[in-house]
Amino acid sequence: xxxxxxxxxxxxxxxxxxxxxxxxxxxxxTEAKRILRDCAQGGDRAACYEAEVSELYPRLSVPNVFEVVxxxxxxxxxxxxxxxxxxKVGERVVxxxxxxxxxxxxxxxxxxxxxxxxxxxxxGGRFRxxxxxxxxxQKLLPDFRRACEPRKGWTPSNLxxxxxxxxxxxxYDFITNADLPKALDICTRxxxxxxxxxxxxxxxxxxxxxxxxxxxxxxEQMPVKxxxxxxxxxxxxxxxxxxxxxxxxRESWPLHAGMTDGTGVEAFCSNQPNxxxxxxxxxxSTAIIGRLSLGNPEKAAxxxxxxxxxxRSLCFGTAAxxxxxxxREDVSKAISLCVLAGDSIARGCMIKLAEQATFxxxxxxxxxxxxxxxxxxxLQGSCTSLD
Numbered sequence: 118x119x120x121x122x123x124x125x126x127x128x129x130x131x132x133x134x135x136x137x138x139x140x141x142x143x144x145x146x147t148e149a150k151r152i153l154r155d156c157a158q159g160g161d162r163a164a165c166y167e168a169e170v171s172e173l174y175p176r177l178s179v180p181n182v183f184e185v186v187x188x189x190x191x192x193x194x195x196x197x198x199x200x201x202x203x204x205k206v207g208e209r210v211v212x213x214x215x216x217x218x219x220x221x222x223x224x225x226x227x228x229x230x231x232x233x234x235x236x237x238x239x240x241g242g243r244f245r246x247x248x249x250x251x252x253x254x255q256k257l258l259p260d261f262r263r264a265c266e267p268r269k270g271w272t273p274s275n276l277x278x279x280x281x282x283x284x285x286x287x288x289y290d291f292i293t294n295a296d297l298p299k300a301l302d303i304c305t306r307x308x309x310x311x312x313x314x315x316x317x318x319x320x321x322x323x324x325x326x327x328x329x330x331x332x333x334x335x336x337e338q339m340p341v342k343x344x345x346x347x348x349x350x351x352x353x354x355x356x357x358x359x360x361x362x363x364x365x366x367r368e369s370w371p372l373h374a375g376m377t378d379g380t381g382v383e384a385f386c387s388n389q390p391n392x393x394x395x396x397x398x399x400x401x402s403t404a405i406i407g408r409l410s411l412g413n414p415e416k417a418a419x420x421x422x423x424x425x426x427x428x429r430s431l432c433f434g435t436a437a438x439x440x441x442x443x444x445r446e447d448v449s450k451a452i453s454l455c456v457l458a459g460d461s462i463a464r465g466c467m468i469k470l471a472e473q474a475t476f477x478x479x480x481x482x483x484x485x486x487x488x489x490x491x492x493x494x495x496l497q498g499s500c501t502s503l504d
Contacts, residue, residue, distance in 0.1 A: 246331065
């Protein structure tokens with residue numbers, strides 16, 4: 118083939134690829150505009166997006182469904198927390214072939230969009246309708262141990278794995294019929310020490326934040342249920358293991374006022390089992406502030422400034438990290454939150470982000486380079502040299 122023919126062939130190939138990419142991009146935009154228009158008619162827009170976007174699968178592939186999510190988030194600044202939507206997409210995918218639930222996990226957006234809610238949907242959707250006997254549980258333990266681990270075709274960051282193991286914690290409530298001691302024991306048997314805390318938190322979170330009818334039904338069957346007035350007595354049942362009691366207490370935050378605006382965090386995190394669990398409580402509470410203030414860094418900064426002076430630095434750093442956990446491309450938004458902390462805290466906030474860079478981005482060189490490049494010059498060296 119002559120050089121000219123080769124050139125023409127390559128040019129035609131590039132043109133065809135460009136046209137396909139343009140066509141899909143236009144299609145995403147069209148679908149997003151339709152959904153934005155339909156959901157603007159009134160009512161709960163977030164719930165409308167969750168229903169409309171999840172219905173796009175399987176007509177659209179999982180990556181294309183999440184491109185529509187990106188378009189919606191860009192157009193509607195008030196809709197940034199898309200974790201529940203991603204849950205529903207994951208549930209639809211796993212419903213097609215429940216036995217291939219482990220294979221579906223790597224379909225999660227590589228940038229962790231929607232706080233990896235897709236993984237939670239896959240894991241929860243596979244088993245949420247089943248209560249397993251001990252023999253079946255024993256057979257499934259190897260699957261639970263490998264579900265969140267790296268494998269061919271999937272190289273998750275530590276953050277991806279943490280959120281995956283957290284989703285397994287949710288799952289263990291369902292397969293044990295909300296036998297919490299049994300669910301916690303499965304966390305211990307299937308999770309390394311590195312990820313055990315997030316699995317334990319998943320066990321307790323499930324009973325405080327029900328979303329679906331199955332969730333409420335499971336909780337209704339519990340012989341003892343925590344309420345705002347009884348939560349401390351309820352969690353004291355796990356007092357023999359401070360990590361369990363602490364997780365039980367901090368995951369009860371939806372029962373308490375003043376959590377999202379910061380005014381109730383100090384009282385909420387008092388009387389923890391020990392100093393370590395108190396720090397964990399502030400970490401969880403301030404991550405909630407960040408996650409529920411996406412798109413509104415001033416709101417997050419105001420909430421952090423309500424905390425005791427000694428906890429404000431932790432708050433800004435953790436809230437800024439929560440921005441990246443929702444969408445790793447929101448680097449400028451995370452850094453802008455640090456800046457709002459003021460000079461005395463801002464640098465420490467950005468150092469915390471730099472220290473967590475490989476945890477968040479893993480081995481994704483493009484993402485970690487973009488993140489580190491956005492930091493002040495004095496911090497870029499330490500960020501890019503992290504192991």
